[in-house]
Structures are given as C-alpha cells and as structure tokens.
Amino acid sequence: MNPRRPKGMPDTLDYPPGVCVGDILAGAARRHPDRTALLDGSAALTYAELYDRALRCAQGLRERGIRPGDVVALHQPNSLWFSVTYYGILLAGATAAPMNPTLPPATLREQLDEVSAVAAITHPATAEALLAAGTERLRPVVVVTGTDIAPAPDGSASPGTVPLDDLLAAEPVEGPRADPESIAHLSFTGGTTGRSKAVMVLHRHVVHNVLQFTCWRTGALPAVDEHGGIRTELVPGAQTAAMAPSGDGVSVGISPLFHAMGLISQSNAVLAGQTVLLAGRFHPHRYLKLVEDHGATHVTGSPALLHALIAAADGRSFPGVRTVNSGAAPIDTTTLEALRALFPNAAVVEGYGLTEATMGLVTGLVDLDDQVPVGSAGLPVFDTEIEIRDPAGPGKALPAGETGELWARGPQITAGYLGHPELTAEQYADGWLRTGDIARQDEHGHVFVVDRLKDMLIYKGYNVYPGALEELLTRHPAVDQACVIGAPSASAGEIPVAYVVVRPPAASGPVLAEELMDHVAARVAPYQKVREIHFVDSLPTSAAGKILKTELRRRHRSAGLH
Incomplete structure (x- = not known):
C-alpha cells in the first residue's frame, strides 16, 4: 500500500543529521528574530x-x-x-x-x-x-x-x-x-x-516528528542554516489556501505543555515561525475572543474543547481561521458539520498519535479541496508505516478494510519506558510500536481509529466497539456528547452502557433514554444495541481532552449499577 501524500510532496523526508531540539529554536531565532513567538x-x-x-x-x-x-x-x-x-x-x-x-x-x-x-x-x-x-x-x-x-x-x-x-x-x-x-x-x-x-x-525523535508534521502542514522540506539551525524551505506548488508559510500565522495554544501533544506542538509552531497566543485555563468565550482580537489563523483542541466553542459561538463565524487541528479522539459527524459552519474557510484536520510515538503518526490533509474521508484521522505522515494486525495473532497483518490492532513504525517511535524493560518489550517489537488501538485502513491509506483495544467489550462472544455506538448517539439531535463503556453482565459477559450529555433544551429521563436506545438499535446488529442510558451533566476528561472511560467505569461500579 502506498498512501497518498499532500500534493507536490515526496514520500520521504531528508532529515538533517546531528541536530537536536535546541537547533529548532536556534534556527527560528535567526530566521525570524523580531517576530513575536509567544x-x-x-x-x-x-x-x-x-x-x-x-x-x-x-x-x-x-x-x-x-x-x-x-x-x-x-x-x-x-x-x-x-x-x-x-x-x-x-x-x-x-x-x-x-x-x-x-x-x-x-x-x-x-x-x-x-x-x-x-x-x-x-x-x-x-x-x-x-x-x-x-x-x-x-x-x-x-x-x-x-x-x-x-x-x-x-x-x-x-x-x-x-x-x-x-x-x-x-x-x-x-x-x-x-x-x-x-x-x-x-x-x-x-x-x-x-x-x-x-x-x-x-532528541532525534522530537526533531523527526516536528519535521514530519510541520513539513506536511506547510508544504515544505527540511533544511539547515549556515550555523546548523533547523529550518524549512517551501516546495513550489505544494501550498494550499489553508497553509501558512514560515513566519506567518497565529495559533491559539491551549493544550497542556506537560502533555505530548502540547509539548511537541510548541516546537511545530517554533519551526513554522508562528505566533502562539497562550490561552491559559480554558474558557470558551475568552478563547473565541483571542481568536477574534488577534486574527488567529490556527485553532487547536480536543473534540471536548471544540464542542464548547461551538456552544459559545452563538451563531457567529470566524472566517479568518485557516485550519482547525484536532486530536485526542475522533470528531463525530455532527460536530464536524458544526465546526465547518463556525470556521467556514478552515480545513478541519484531525490527527492521531500517542506519547510512545513522540506525538503523532497520522494526520489529515491541509487542503479544503482535498479532504480525507469523514471519520478518518488521516494518512500516515512521512516515513511512517501503519499495519493493521489480528489482535489474536499480532504477527498477522490484515488486508485493507479489515479491523484489527494498529501497529506503527517510523523515526518518531520512542525508546520505550524508563525503568520498565518488560513493559517496553510488550509494546515495542522489531522497530514496531503496538498502539493498543483498534483501527482499519482503506486502500488509499486513510486510517480510521475505531476504539481502544482495552475499551472493546464482548457481548455474548461478539466484539462490540463503543466508538461506533458513540457516533450514532451523537447524531441524535438531543445528544451533545456520549460515551459507551462495557458493564459486567452475568448472562452476556458485558453489555454496552451509554453515558450521555444532552443538548439543551432536551429533557433527560426515561422517555429520552428509550428513544436513544431505539435510535441506536435501528442502525446496528442486535448484539450491538445499547442496553442502558445514564444522563450526566459532563463527561470526565483528561488534561489532553480524552474522555476518561476508566473513571466512568469506576463511577459505574461505585454506584452499584453492576
């Protein structure tokens, strides 16, 4: 399989040898000395x-x-x-x-x-x-x-x-x-x-991952200046209207810098010579004011954050934004449509990665005229191989279209866990990283992340993927957010249970719960049906914006529901 690439870009990058993370900042300081960085x-x-x-x-x-x-x-x-x-x-x-x-x-x-x-x-x-x-x-x-x-x-x-x-x-x-x-x-x-x-x-992992994403998203190739500082050079004809050349663009920095996404994204911005507006503690109205007052061109956030921006916008739109970058979890179809109304001139670019891969493995195309399919996290970035393998036999690669466990190989795959050789051996094998995520890949290389392997539940011997059920629930007009977990069942092993945040003015209660279960049941096989609905004011999330299913399971057990 040869996944497609951004137009005009090669399949591989020529990474400068002997450089370290400090050379990213040194190169930007020489190239853009007077531009506001932060x-x-x-x-x-x-x-x-x-x-x-x-x-x-x-x-x-x-x-x-x-x-x-x-x-x-x-x-x-x-x-x-x-x-x-x-x-x-x-x-x-x-x-x-x-x-x-x-x-x-x-x-x-x-x-x-x-x-x-x-x-x-x-x-x-x-x-x-x-x-x-x-x-x-x-x-x-x-x-x-x-x-x-x-x-x-x-x-x-x-x-x-x-x-x-x-x-x-x-x-x-x-x-x-x-x-x-x-x-x-x-x-x-x-x-x-x-x-x-x-x-x-x-250091080389950071440099490689920063170059993979910055070159992909700006239509450029790696280069070094006369003192060894890292920079990029544009590829003629590779730019799109949604891209910003080096030394241009204003982004809003909201991701926690102690987290892999925020930490590597700061070096992405430095290499691109962007101005980063540090947003501090997230408040949707303040965030949108930063976008408006400073003419932000790049917006980044998790689906949970983007949900809050949509609710706070009150019908306004922000045509100056060129790209909306999202990670942590897939964006559901309803939210994607709302984002395109909020930022009408922006390419909505999803991505997928994990800390063990420095930050990122997969991202969408920064091109309004050439978007990846809805539901896809994008394509493997330069020099990154993705294999979908049988979870029951990790040595067996599955053909395009089949669902299995995602394995990845590339220059951004890290050196393992400090002080835990046994855990490292479980996750890293022959240069490949076992991600623990369930996914599929189509014939063009697009990656569709279905769920965490540990989040998959088994109902009467059938594999049930919560992500697909969550997507169906969020398509209902009364649902703002949804999370599905597996709850123990003496007769079935596990049953799908949904925790739902309703969209005002919908009223939660038994009538809506029955309606939502019927909504899902009409669109799935019988073994995939949601068996219980619980309404909550909000879903617990990590600092990176991921919904904490472990916390929901704990609450479910503590409540004595199963």
Whole structure:
C-alpha cells in the first residue's frame, strides 16, 4: 500500500543529521528574530528573545550544577516561562521531565522518583505541592514568575527556592549541541488505562516528528542554516489556501505543555515561525475572543474543547481561521458539520498519535479541496508505516478494510519506558510500536481509529466497539456528547452502557433514554444495541481532552449499577 501524500510532496523526508531540539529554536531565532513567538496576556517574547532567555536559563542551570543527562522536572502551568525553561533545560544538555501541575503530592513524588529528578522548575501557584512532595534531593528548585495567564497568588514566595530571574541573569552562552541519541524529555503517558509511565523521547525523535508534521502542514522540506539551525524551505506548488508559510500565522495554544501533544506542538509552531497566543485555563468565550482580537489563523483542541466553542459561538463565524487541528479522539459527524459552519474557510484536520510515538503518526490533509474521508484521522505522515494486525495473532497483518490492532513504525517511535524493560518489550517489537488501538485502513491509506483495544467489550462472544455506538448517539439531535463503556453482565459477559450529555433544551429521563436506545438499535446488529442510558451533566476528561472511560467505569461500579 502506498498512501497518498499532500500534493507536490515526496514520500520521504531528508532529515538533517546531528541536530537536536535546541537547533529548532536556534534556527527560528535567526530566521525570524523580531517576530513575536509567544504572547502571554500583556507579556510577549520575540523569537530572538525566547532563544536568549532559553540560553540564559541553560547557563544558569549549569552554574548551579546541572550536568548533561541530569533530569530536571518541569512542574508548572502553561505560560511563556514553560517554553523558556523547557528549551533552557535541553540547551543545558539535561533532560526535561514535564509533570502535571495538578497532581497531588504523593503522586508527584512517585513521578519524581520514577525519573530520578535532581532539580525542578515550578510556579508560585504549584510550588506548595512540589515542596509537600519532598524536595530534599532537588537542587535547585527554581520558581518562575507569575504571568497574565498563570498569575502568582499573593504571598507566594517559597523559602529555599531560586527565582528564575537569578538564572536569567547568566550570560547567554551557546553550549555544545546535545547528542541526538540522548533523551530530550521524559513524557508521562496519559494514564487513561492505568498508572502513568515515563516514555524516553530522544532528541532525534522530537526533531523527526516536528519535521514530519510541520513539513506536511506547510508544504515544505527540511533544511539547515549556515550555523546548523533547523529550518524549512517551501516546495513550489505544494501550498494550499489553508497553509501558512514560515513566519506567518497565529495559533491559539491551549493544550497542556506537560502533555505530548502540547509539548511537541510548541516546537511545530517554533519551526513554522508562528505566533502562539497562550490561552491559559480554558474558557470558551475568552478563547473565541483571542481568536477574534488577534486574527488567529490556527485553532487547536480536543473534540471536548471544540464542542464548547461551538456552544459559545452563538451563531457567529470566524472566517479568518485557516485550519482547525484536532486530536485526542475522533470528531463525530455532527460536530464536524458544526465546526465547518463556525470556521467556514478552515480545513478541519484531525490527527492521531500517542506519547510512545513522540506525538503523532497520522494526520489529515491541509487542503479544503482535498479532504480525507469523514471519520478518518488521516494518512500516515512521512516515513511512517501503519499495519493493521489480528489482535489474536499480532504477527498477522490484515488486508485493507479489515479491523484489527494498529501497529506503527517510523523515526518518531520512542525508546520505550524508563525503568520498565518488560513493559517496553510488550509494546515495542522489531522497530514496531503496538498502539493498543483498534483501527482499519482503506486502500488509499486513510486510517480510521475505531476504539481502544482495552475499551472493546464482548457481548455474548461478539466484539462490540463503543466508538461506533458513540457516533450514532451523537447524531441524535438531543445528544451533545456520549460515551459507551462495557458493564459486567452475568448472562452476556458485558453489555454496552451509554453515558450521555444532552443538548439543551432536551429533557433527560426515561422517555429520552428509550428513544436513544431505539435510535441506536435501528442502525446496528442486535448484539450491538445499547442496553442502558445514564444522563450526566459532563463527561470526565483528561488534561489532553480524552474522555476518561476508566473513571466512568469506576463511577459505574461505585454506584452499584453492576
């Protein structure tokens, strides 16, 4: 199978050798020195300033004993200082370990121990949790300053910590490049199916994945400047109206930077020379105001976020937006139609990936005249192979159109789980990554992600995929969101149970529940029917916007429903 590519683009990229993540920022700083890189309320950094601050941070860390290979925890909410300190850690030759700033101290301590962190960078609003987790071996503990989107609480000074300004007082020294085979960051998995694990993401993995997605979405090829900085060069005739050339475009940054999607997306924006509007804590009306006030051209978010934007728009449209990028879960048909009304000139580009693949494996085409089929996450990006294999016999590849487990191979596949060789061996085999997701691929290479393998339920011996039932439920005019889980049943093994958020002014209750079950039953085989409907005000989601089915199952058990 030879999957199709964006028009005018080759099947493979020529990746520059010997480069590291810091070279992405260095190249952008030389190419777009005066362009605003980050806008955090009233504060802003140009690309030259971002690189300068990152170099100062790197030297400040070196002066405080941080050596190549040391692990520095990043424990802070989104702000412009997150990017400064992430690149600063990497430019110092150290390894960054981003951690969810909302974790309770006990869990935070587990993650600090898991990665053997020797230092940490935190924020006034989150420092208390870090200190409570125990910082006796963390030297230094650096505290950034508050910003408009991540303000510092009153009286937030923490004893024994180092202000970031002290690090930034160092000279901006360009040190030696990091080894492309060294670990750039340790990225914790989302933990949606169990305890989070630290994935080893090497510098070359980040560089390759950033180039795969940026070149795909801008119609460009990799290049380096005279000093070894990474840049891209446009391919004549490969651009579409939805694409932005290097040094153009304004995107709204909402994804948590401690998560793989947000972390890699920031380097995508840097390589493309975009201005990123940091949105902080999500509020749909504020988000849309940022889009309107700053002429945003690129919008990114999970389906849950996009649902909220549609509801908050109140009939308005935003014709200046060129692309809407979505990940975390498939967009249902009803939401897709609403998005195209909200952003009438935008290509809605879905994608698929996971932390173990650095960030992304599959994405749609940034072309209003050549969209991928509805329901597809897109095509494998450059140099990425996808195989659909029989879950019962993982060595057997299935033909186009058949449903099985998705396996992937490419230069972005990471080095496995830190300290867990047995888990690594289960998920990584002969260069291939076993994703644990159920999917199919058509004859043109389009990938359709059906469900998590662990979310599939078995009703009387039949495989039932919740994603298909969720799609049917959201097509009903009374349904805003839906999630289907498998609930234990003595007679059937498992039954499909739906949790539903209704769309106003629909009234939840037994009548609507019966109507929704009939709506699904009329469109599926008898063994696929939804057997129960439970109405909720909202569905639990992770920081990345994924619906937490494990939490729904826990609530279901706690309620004694099964």
